[in-house]
Amino acid sequence: MRLKATNIEHFYGHEKILHGIDLEIEPSKITAIIGESGSGKTTLLAILSSLLKPTNGDVYYDDISENSIKDINAFRRKNIGFVFQFHYLIEYLTLKENIALGAFDEHNINTLMENLGIGHLANRYSNEVSGGERQRAAIARALVNKPSFVFADEPTGNLDTKNAVGVFELFKSFNDTTFVVATHDKKIIDYADVIIEMEDGVVKCISKKRV
Amino acid sequence: MITPLKALRKNWFKTLLIFISMTVSISAIFLISAISSGVVGMYSTMLKTDGDIIVTQKGIADTFFSDINRSLEPKIINLAGVKELNSMIFGASPVDNLPIVAIYGVSANRLDNYKLISGIYPKNDEVLVGEKIYKMLNSPKKIKISKQEFKVSGVFKSKIGFEDGGVVMGLNDASKIFHKNASMMLISLEDIEAKDMVEKINNLSDDIEAKTTDNFIDNYNQFKIIKTSSDIISALAFLMGILGIISMMSMVVNDRKVEFGVMRSVGLSSTAIISRLIAEAIIISLFAYIAAIALSYIVLEVIQNIQKFQGYINGEITPQLAILVFVISIIMAIFGSLLPAIWASRIDPMSLILGGSK
Ligand SMILES: Nc1ncnc2c1ncn2[C@@H]1O[C@H](COP(=O)(O)OP(=O)(O)OP(=O)(O)O)[C@@H](O)[C@H]1O
Numbered sequence: 001m002r003l004k005a006t007n008i009e010h011f012y013g014h015e016k017i018l019h020g021i022d023l024e025i026e027p028s029k030i031t032a033i034i035g036e037s038g039s040g041k042t043t044l045l046a047i048l049s050s051l052l053k054p055t056n057g058d059v060y061y062d063d064i065s066e067n068s069i070k071d072i073n074a075f076r077r078k079n080i081g082f083v084f085q086f087h088y089l090i091e092y093l094t095l096k097e098n099i100a101l102g103a104f105d106e107h108n109i110n111t112l113m114e115n116l117g118i119g120h121l122a123n124r125y126s127n128e129v130s131g132g133e134r135q136r137a138a139i140a141r142a143l144v145n146k147p148s149f150v151f152a153d154e155p156t157g158n159l160d161t162k163n164a165v166g167v168f169e170l171f172k173s174f175n176d177t178t179f180v181v182a183t184h185d186k187k188i189i190d191y192a193d194v195i196i197e198m199e200d201g202v203v204k205c206i207s208k209k210r211v
Numbered sequence: 212m213i214t215p216l217k218a219l220r221k222n223w224f225k226t227l228l229i230f231i232s233m234t235v236s237i238s239a240i241f242l243i244s245a246i247s248s249g250v251v252g253m254y255s256t257m258l259k260t261d262g263d264i265i266v267t268q269k270g271i272a273d274t275f276f277s278d279i280n281r282s283l284e285p286k287i288i289n290l291a292g293v294k295e296l297n298s299m300i301f302g303a304s305p306v307d308n309l310p311i312v313a314i315y316g317v318s319a320n321r322l323d324n325y326k327l328i329s330g331i332y333p334k335n336d337e338v339l340v341g342e343k344i345y346k347m348l349n350s351p352k353k354i355k356i357s358k359q360e361f362k363v364s365g366v367f368k369s370k371i372g373f374e375d376g377g378v379v380m381g382l383n384d385a386s387k388i389f390h391k392n393a394s395m396m397l398i399s400l401e402d403i404e405a406k407d408m409v410e411k412i413n414n415l416s417d418d419i420e421a422k423t424t425d426n427f428i429d430n431y432n433q434f435k436i437i438k439t440s441s442d443i444i445s446a447l448a449f450l451m452g453i454l455g456i457i458s459m460m461s462m463v464v465n466d467r468k469v470e471f472g473v474m475r476s477v478g479l480s481s482t483a484i485i486s487r488l489i490a491e492a493i494i495i496s497l498f499a500y501i502a503a504i505a506l507s508y509i510v511l512e513v514i515q516n517i518q519k520f521q522g523y524i525n526g527e528i529t530p531q532l533a534i535l536v537f538v539i540s541i542i543m544a545i546f547g548s549l550l551p552a553i554w555a556s557r558i559d560p561m562s563l564i565l566g567g568s569k
């Protein structure tokens with residue numbers, strides 16, 4: 001599925017955060033969004049993923065405007081996974097229940113958790129596991145329906161190099177999924193096919209990796 | 212079903228607040244309905260036991276004020292189909308140190324409606340007292356009603372609180388105290404439609420008004436007032452309950468913005484989120500309902516045993532009332548949680564999350 005954004009502007013209150021962004025995200029690739037803290041990465045990811053309505057501008061999935069999608073919840077459930085900057089697991093649910101929240105099929109949850117190295121923690125609650133384990137559960141929650149898009153906001157912020165690399169190897173193994181990842185992590189940038197650099201709410205440059 | 216329980220336990224403090232406010236509103240509905248229907252019910256039973264038709268003064272607001280002439284008695288008795296006629300005076304007066312007591316002046320043939328537990332039925336200048344008032348006045352030999360002394364000839368017992376706390380005397384004695392012939396006539400019939408008889412009796416005089424007992428009870432002003440006020444108070448309690456749930460559910464939703472944002476972000480439908488919240492509210496309302504029944508039973512029991520009320524307040528939670536209030540509780544839960552739930556299901560997921568994580 002292709003993703004395109006045109007002339008995206010966003011205000012928080014009176015403060016303009018995004019100043020007219022035009023983007024096309026390449027399908028089935030990993031795109032990294034980099035930029036200083038406060039440059040608008042999280043805001044852009046939320047808009048691209050339909051979690052936030054931009055003040056102005058449009059987002060298109062396969063040339064269909066987000067605004068014209070009738071059942072946005074169903075669309076999101078099928079096509080979009082989101083890894084939040086701060087995991088946001090629901091505290092009264094176990095890790096497995098968190099991952100199962102929007103899952104169509106609960107059978108592959110165990111395998112997914114194994115792949116992320118948290119298989120043994122299925123029945124723990126989020127306050128009973130480490131920050132990195134929480135983050136991996138949040139990643140599993142985003143991947144569980146093998147969506148067309150996964151938007152990940154600093155997914156490796158709490159992970160050591162070994163686990164961070166593991167996460168990106170896992171991303172690579174989802175061949176049909178488009179990943180858009182906001183990150184500071186230099187090692188991770190190497191995994192990206194496309195790098196979008198943001199500065200003060202505008203796209204400063206887009207660079208593609210030559211193969 | 213497990214998930215809502217987990218959520219409720221996690222937010223136990225707000226859950227407790229909602230539970231308490233619901234319990235209070237549901238109990239209020241229970242109590243006011245039970246007590247008002249208890250009062251109306253007691254009075255209705257009393258009237259229904261001896262008469263298909265009730266005759267009072269025409270256009271009177273309350274039987275206490277009714278004054279009818281007994282000279283009509285023979286005319287009515289002579290109508291075909293009339294089995295029995297009892298005139299009755301129905302009044303209230305201070306008795307000894309009690310400020311107000313119900314007084315029943317009844318004809319001699321109606322006295323045996325009162326079940327004696329001691330003594331004999333009263334003759335002139337004698338009275339029968341209800342068990343409750345007998346105890347309250349410490350087993351008196353004589354009582355003083357409106358400056359006149361009466362000998363207590365016997366004590367009767369009645370399930371009807373009004374009667375048990377009242378005094379029964381001959382129609383003539385009551386007539387002297389209340390300066391009237393009779394308050395009403397209770398007529399029982401044989402083999403004739405009450406409606407037809409009502410018409411015949413009404414044709415006899417312009418000063419009286421005959422009604423079937425059922426019709427009388429349905430239209431009796433005092434009952435209407437009691438019933439209407441109880442309905443209004445119930446409605447207010449219901450409204451308070453709904454408003455309480457709305458405001459507390461809004462607080463709950465506000466506390467849980469991130470949670471609902473996450474649910475929306477993984478694509479759970481609005482319906483799924485709304486039904487989660489409603490399920491939680493319904494669970495609380497079920498517990499509140501049970502607690503309210505228990506509480507109401509205790510309160511009714513206590514009220515009935517308070518001497519001061521002389522048994523006038525009597526309430527029962529009938530199965531119909533229990534079912535009605537159950538339905539009301541569920542409606543309360545659904546409507547109370549609907550607004551906040553709809554709000555949570557409409558707003559952008561990321562706005563919920565950003566707004567909630569600050
Ligand atoms: N809910 C909000 N209300 C008001 N301002 C906000 C809100 N969220 C973010 N901002 C502001 O918008 C700007 C962009 O924020 P955003 O979170 O998109 O940045 P970011 O690039 O993800 O930063 P970081 O790398 O620190 O996560 C910042 O200046 C931030 O202060």
Ligand SMILES: [Mg+2]
Nearest residue numbers: 041042085153
């Ligand atoms: Mg960010």
